[in-house]
Amino acid sequence: MSRQRIQTDKAPKAIGSYSQAIRTGETVYLSGQIPLDPASMKVIDGPIEQQIERVFKNLAAVAEAAGGSLANVAKLTVYLTDLSHFPHVNEVMARFFEEPYPARAAIGVAALPLGVPVEIDAILVLDAK
Numbered sequence: 001m002s003r004q005r006i007q008t009d010k011a012p013k014a015i016g017s018y019s020q021a022i023r024t025g026e027t028v029y030l031s032g033q034i035p036l037d038p039a040s041m042k043v044i045d046g047p048i049e050q051q052i053e054r055v056f057k058n059l060a061a062v063a064e065a066a067g068g069s070l071a072n073v074a075k076l077t078v079y080l081t082d083l084s085h086f087p088h089v090n091e092v093m094a095r096f097f098e099e100p101y102p103a104r105a106a107i108g109v110a111a112l113p114l115g116v117p118v119e120i121d122a123i124l125v126l127d128a129k
Helices: 048-065 083-096
Strands: 004-006 021-024 027-033 073-080 103-108 118-125
Touching: 021 048, 027 048, 048 083, 048 118, 073 083, 083 103
Parallel strands: 073 103
Antiparallel strands: 004 021, 021 027, 027 118, 073 118
């Protein structure tokens, strides 16, 4: 099966040797997004809710570039440096998703790139064409 690289300027550029997403068939694997502003490539300032919102906006931009939307998300993995922020993830996520919500895992980690408190990756399943 072939792999197609997905890229958009509406989400932060990859800051390493990876792609924003890879599509294989109807499945799209989105790399983890952190609260980077795609225009400035700087971590946004603000409370955790605003940082989580930026992460979901970045994921949405990549999903759109792949031909889908957040409605196509089958699975999310949330990485938090402080698991006490988990209720904020639920609060913000409810603004971006409708039931049935995607499957999800939350993992507490010691550190994330650029010292951010949150990173989220996703798996999309697109409609067959």
